[in-house]
Amino acid sequence: MDKTAFVTRDGQFRFRVLSFGLTNAPSQFQKIMDLILSGLSRECCLVFADDIIVFSNSFDEHVRRLGLVLDRLSTAGLKLRPSKCKFFQRRVVFLGHVVSGKGVEADPSKVSAVLDWPTPGNVAEVRSFVGLAS
Numbered sequence: 001m002d003k004t005a006f007v008t009r010d011g012q013f014r015f016r017v018l019s020f021g022l023t024n025a026p027s028q029f030q031k032i033m034d035l036i037l038s039g040l041s042r043e044c045c046l047v048f049a050d051d052i053i054v055f056s057n058s059f060d061e062h063v064r065r066l067g068l069v070l071d072r073l074s075t076a077g078l079k080l081r082p083s084k085c086k087f088f089q090r091r092v093v094f095l096g097h098v099v100s101g102k103g104v105e106a107d108p109s110k111v112s113a114v115l116d117w118p119t120p121g122n123v124a125e126v127r128s129f130v131g132l133a134s
Helices: 025-036 059-075 108-115 123-133
Strands: 006-008 011-013 045-048 051-054 091-094 097-100 103-106
Touching: 025 045, 051 059, 051 091, 103 108, 108 123
Parallel strands: none
Antiparallel strands: 006 011, 045 051, 091 097, 097 103
Protein backbone atom coordinates (compact mmCIF):
# COMPACT_ATOMS: atom_id res chain seq x y z
CA MET A 1 0.00 0.00 0.00
CA ASP A 2 2.88 2.37 0.72
CA LYS A 3 4.12 2.07 -2.89
CA THR A 4 0.80 3.45 -4.19
CA ALA A 5 0.58 6.46 -1.87
CA PHE A 6 0.10 9.92 -3.28
CA VAL A 7 -0.38 13.33 -1.69
CA THR A 8 -2.92 16.02 -2.57
CA ARG A 9 -3.87 19.23 -0.84
CA ASP A 10 -6.67 17.27 0.85
CA GLY A 11 -4.28 14.76 2.40
CA GLN A 12 -2.41 11.54 1.71
CA PHE A 13 -4.13 8.67 -0.06
CA ARG A 14 -3.15 5.12 -0.94
CA PHE A 15 -4.78 2.12 -2.57
CA ARG A 16 -6.43 -0.41 -0.26
CA VAL A 17 -6.38 -3.03 -3.01
CA LEU A 18 -3.75 -3.95 -5.57
CA SER A 19 -3.99 -1.70 -8.60
CA PHE A 20 -3.35 -3.68 -11.77
CA GLY A 21 -2.27 -0.54 -13.60
CA LEU A 22 1.07 -0.71 -11.80
CA THR A 23 4.01 -2.28 -13.61
CA ASN A 24 4.78 -5.01 -11.07
CA ALA A 25 1.22 -5.68 -9.89
CA PRO A 26 0.73 -9.05 -11.65
CA SER A 27 4.02 -10.45 -10.34
CA GLN A 28 3.28 -9.17 -6.83
CA PHE A 29 -0.17 -10.77 -6.94
CA GLN A 30 1.36 -14.09 -8.05
CA LYS A 31 3.84 -13.86 -5.18
CA ILE A 32 1.01 -13.24 -2.71
CA MET A 33 -0.97 -16.20 -4.04
CA ASP A 34 2.11 -18.44 -3.82
CA LEU A 35 2.65 -17.39 -0.19
CA ILE A 36 -0.99 -17.86 0.78
CA LEU A 37 -1.24 -21.31 -0.81
CA SER A 38 2.29 -22.50 0.04
CA GLY A 39 2.28 -26.16 0.93
CA LEU A 40 -0.94 -26.71 -1.01
CA SER A 41 0.32 -25.64 -4.41
CA ARG A 42 1.09 -28.66 -6.62
CA GLU A 43 -0.14 -30.99 -3.85
CA CYS A 44 -3.81 -30.24 -4.27
CA CYS A 45 -4.07 -27.09 -6.39
CA LEU A 46 -2.49 -25.15 -9.25
CA VAL A 47 -2.24 -21.37 -9.15
CA PHE A 48 -1.59 -18.89 -11.94
CA ALA A 49 -2.35 -15.25 -11.08
CA ASP A 50 -6.04 -15.28 -10.10
CA ASP A 51 -6.81 -18.76 -11.44
CA ILE A 52 -6.83 -21.58 -8.88
CA ILE A 53 -7.54 -25.16 -9.87
CA VAL A 54 -8.20 -27.66 -7.08
CA PHE A 55 -7.80 -31.26 -8.20
CA SER A 56 -8.38 -34.66 -6.60
CA ASN A 57 -9.20 -38.32 -7.26
CA SER A 58 -12.53 -38.53 -5.41
CA PHE A 59 -15.43 -36.27 -4.49
CA ASP A 60 -14.78 -36.46 -0.73
CA GLU A 61 -11.11 -35.68 -1.20
CA HIS A 62 -12.05 -32.77 -3.47
CA VAL A 63 -14.38 -31.27 -0.87
CA ARG A 64 -11.63 -31.52 1.76
CA ARG A 65 -9.01 -29.92 -0.50
CA LEU A 66 -11.42 -27.20 -1.58
CA GLY A 67 -12.03 -26.42 2.09
CA LEU A 68 -8.29 -26.08 2.70
CA VAL A 69 -7.89 -23.64 -0.19
CA LEU A 70 -10.96 -21.58 0.77
CA ASP A 71 -9.78 -21.42 4.40
CA ARG A 72 -6.38 -20.09 3.31
CA LEU A 73 -7.99 -17.45 1.09
CA SER A 74 -10.39 -16.41 3.86
CA THR A 75 -7.60 -16.18 6.44
CA ALA A 76 -5.65 -13.92 4.06
CA GLY A 77 -8.68 -11.65 3.67
CA LEU A 78 -9.17 -12.46 -0.01
CA LYS A 79 -12.65 -12.75 -1.48
CA LEU A 80 -13.96 -14.74 -4.43
CA ARG A 81 -16.50 -13.54 -6.95
CA PRO A 82 -19.06 -16.38 -7.19
CA SER A 83 -19.90 -15.55 -10.82
CA LYS A 84 -16.30 -16.36 -11.78
CA CYS A 85 -16.09 -19.62 -9.82
CA LYS A 86 -16.80 -23.06 -11.21
CA PHE A 87 -16.97 -25.95 -8.79
CA PHE A 88 -16.74 -29.73 -9.33
CA GLN A 89 -15.79 -29.57 -13.01
CA ARG A 90 -14.45 -32.70 -14.70
CA ARG A 91 -12.84 -30.68 -17.49
CA VAL A 92 -11.37 -27.15 -17.41
CA VAL A 93 -9.64 -24.83 -19.85
CA PHE A 94 -6.45 -23.54 -18.22
CA LEU A 95 -3.75 -21.46 -19.92
CA GLY A 96 -4.75 -22.55 -23.43
CA HIS A 97 -5.02 -26.25 -22.57
CA VAL A 98 -7.87 -28.56 -21.62
CA VAL A 99 -7.17 -30.41 -18.38
CA SER A 100 -9.28 -33.46 -17.56
CA GLY A 101 -9.07 -36.98 -16.19
CA LYS A 102 -7.64 -38.06 -19.55
CA GLY A 103 -4.70 -35.68 -19.17
CA VAL A 104 -3.73 -32.40 -20.82
CA GLU A 105 -4.61 -31.59 -24.42
CA ALA A 106 -4.59 -28.51 -26.63
CA ASP A 107 -7.64 -26.26 -26.49
CA PRO A 108 -9.72 -27.03 -29.63
CA SER A 109 -10.40 -23.32 -30.21
CA LYS A 110 -6.64 -22.66 -30.42
CA VAL A 111 -6.11 -25.59 -32.80
CA SER A 112 -8.96 -24.48 -35.07
CA ALA A 113 -7.39 -21.02 -35.41
CA VAL A 114 -4.29 -22.64 -36.91
CA LEU A 115 -6.22 -25.15 -39.04
CA ASP A 116 -8.54 -22.49 -40.48
CA TRP A 117 -5.72 -20.08 -41.37
CA PRO A 118 -5.71 -19.38 -45.14
CA THR A 119 -2.80 -20.71 -47.19
CA PRO A 120 -0.04 -18.05 -47.28
CA GLY A 121 0.58 -16.52 -50.68
CA ASN A 122 3.62 -14.34 -50.03
CA VAL A 123 6.46 -13.83 -47.53
CA ALA A 124 4.49 -11.43 -45.33
CA GLU A 125 1.63 -13.95 -44.98
CA VAL A 126 4.12 -16.76 -44.18
CA ARG A 127 5.65 -14.59 -41.45
CA SER A 128 2.19 -13.85 -40.13
CA PHE A 129 1.35 -17.56 -39.96
CA VAL A 130 4.66 -18.41 -38.27
CA GLY A 131 3.90 -15.72 -35.67
CA LEU A 132 0.49 -17.28 -35.03
CA ALA A 133 1.75 -20.86 -34.89
CA SER A 134 4.68 -20.17 -32.61
